[in-house]
Amino acid sequence: MSAPLHFLTFSRSHAQLAEVLGQLEDAGLAPQALHPHDVPTGPVLVFFDHHTALAEVQETIEAYQLYAEARIMAVSVGLLPTTSTWALLRSGAAEVFAWFGVEKPVQIVASRLRYWQTQEQQVQELQRRLVGRSRRWLDTLRQLTDMAASNCQVLITGESGTGKELVAREVHRLDARPHKRDCVVVDCTNLIPGLSGSELFGHEKGAFTNAISTRDGALALAHDGTLFLDELGELPLPLQAELLRALQEGTYKRVGSNQWRQARFRLVCATNRDLGAEVKRGTFRQDLYYRVSGWTCELPPLRERKEDVVVLAEHFFAQHRGPRQLVDQQVYDFLLLRDYPGNVRELQQLVGRIASKHLGEGPITIGDIPRADWPDFARLGAAAPSSTELEAGVKSLLYQGLGLKEIKEQVTEVAKQLAIRHENGNLKLAAHRLGCSERILQMHTARLAED
Numbered sequence: 001m002s003a004p005l006h007f008l009t010f011s012r013s014h015a016q017l018a019e020v021l022g023q024l025e026d027a028g029l030a031p032q033a034l035h036p037h038d039v040p041t042g043p044v045l046v047f048f049d050h051h052t053a054l055a056e057v058q059e060t061i062e063a064y065q066l067y068a069e070a071r072i073m074a075v076s077v078g079l080l081p082t083t084s085t086w087a088l089l090r091s092g093a094a095e096v097f098a099w100f101g102v103e104k105p106v107q108i109v110a111s112r113l114r115y116w117q118t119q120e121q122q123v124q125e126l127q128r129r130l131v132g133r134s135r136r137w138l139d140t141l142r143q144l145t146d147m148a149a150s151n152c153q154v155l156i157t158g159e160s161g162t163g164k165e166l167v168a169r170e171v172h173r174l175d176a177r178p179h180k181r182d183c184v185v186v187d188c189t190n191l192i193p194g195l196s197g198s199e200l201f202g203h204e205k206g207a208f209t210n211a212i213s214t215r216d217g218a219l220a221l222a223h224d225g226t227l228f229l230d231e232l233g234e235l236p237l238p239l240q241a242e243l244l245r246a247l248q249e250g251t252y253k254r255v256g257s258n259q260w261r262q263a264r265f266r267l268v269c270a271t272n273r274d275l276g277a278e279v280k281r282g283t284f285r286q287d288l289y290y291r292v293s294g295w296t297c298e299l300p301p302l303r304e305r306k307e308d309v310v311v312l313a314e315h316f317f318a319q320h321r322g323p324r325q326l327v328d329q330q331v332y333d334f335l336l337l338r339d340y341p342g343n344v345r346e347l348q349q350l351v352g353r354i355a356s357k358h359l360g361e362g363p364i365t366i367g368d369i370p371r372a373d374w375p376d377f378a379r380l381g382a383a384a385p386s387s388t389e390l391e392a393g394v395k396s397l398l399y400q401g402l403g404l405k406e407i408k409e410q411v412t413e414v415a416k417q418l419a420i421r422h423e424n425g426n427l428k429l430a431a432h433r434l435g436c437s438e439r440i441l442q443m444h445t446a447r448l449a450e451d
């Protein structure tokens with residue numbers, strides 16, 4: 001079942017708005033009203049007109065970006081200057097148009113909704129292997145489905161351990177080419193320049209000392225399939241030139257052969273290097289860079305999608321110990337508070353170490369965390385406020401004549417603010433950290449906004 005369509009309006013042009021809602025209703029798409037502090041759970045039409053303060057609309061759209069399921073269409077029921085369109089797209093709107101400035105606006109909405117529905121089904125299926133529910137991750141998976149459906153060459157970038165190889169394999173899996181063949185993976189760090197590209201292009205018998213028989217290279221194996229070049233930044237310069245030729249002309253020669261062969265494959269590349277900077281330094285060919293980066297997809301580091309730490313950890317615990325294994329909340333709290341410079345791979349390895357230390361029955365507890373992975377208590381202790389600092393703060397509240405109830409309220413408010421700030425405004429994570437409901441923090445932020 002798809003999420004219901006909602007709308008929120010900033011427009012006071014009541015007659016136009018009624019007309020728009022009437023047209024949507026006639027098409028069977030009657031949206032339900034969303035109130036400013038409601039949590040968006042699916043597609044939302046945000047109506048505005050040329051009298052609306054654009055900043056207000058932008059603020060709301062930006063706030064909706066915290067919710068993974070929210071998909072926004074910003075619709076003007078008046079004029080729509082191009083600058084406003086850009087501003088709203090930058091805030092995170094997926095579609096921006098003027099209702100009375102386009103032909104068949106209802107069709108625009110209907111086709112977007114249909115597309116999003118199909119895409120969400122694909123994304124849900126992808127999440128079984130590419131685990132994560134955060135907004136950043138869902139946006140990445142949505143982009144992945146779009147990339148896979150296009151004919152573009154794809155360049156996947158991101159820090160080590162963010163899932164580039166997994167994503168590359170899914171691009172191939174979702175690729176709808178009829179009769180597509182295999183996905184062939186080449187790790188460019190293993191390519192030896194001295195072998196003049198035999199790994200990529202193949203070779204004839206006797207082409208070099210160890211060439212005891214004729215062999216196909218990766219391009220031949222990937223014919224009518226996908227060639228995945230991992231760590232593309234490591235591709236030696238001479239091979240960059242040969243690869244470019246094969247991509248431009250669609251032909252290549254085996255090492256030691258004069259015969260041109262056809263190269264027909266989809267190219268997907270991954271790198272954790274900044275290829276733009278490599279081009280400037282002269283270590284990567286600019287023409288090849290343009291050729292391979294038809295569609296660039298940047299995978300977020302784990303620190304920018306901390307909400308996914310728990311679901312990822314659950315997934316890895318289940319992989320190690322089966323889906324029935326119980327895990328103590330304190331273990332997840334420990335995993336959440338830690339940093340992961342090695343991203344998902346580091347979390348996966350840590351979970352593996354904890355899971356394999358757990359013996360026998362019962363839930364996995366913090367007692368199963370290997371000593372080498374324990375937090376640095378000395379450092380944490382130094383950062384914590386001393387009891388005298390805390391005492392001084394409470395003393396000043398007492399001198400102001402506040403009683404226990406007010407002091408508790410003040411400290412609670414400070415704790416909420418600090419937790420929200422610490423989690424970069426993510427209320428879900430802040431609520432988890434404080435052990436309270438997200439609703440409580442929503443009320444807190446709404447109250448602050450009103451003050």
Ligand SMILES: Nc1ncnc2c1ncn2[C@@H]1O[C@H](COP(=O)(O)OP(=O)(O)OP(=O)(O)O)[C@@H](O)[C@H]1O
Pocket residue numbers: 129130131132158159160161162163164165166167270271272312315344345348
């Ligand atoms: N979203 C995810 N869900 C489940 N497993 C994941 C996810 N992301 C990464 N992994 C796992 O983390 C490990 C590292 O992923 P992967 O090899 O795809 O990363 P990478 O970005 O290609 O790393 P590198 O740049 O070091 O080659 C793999 O074991 C992979 O299965």
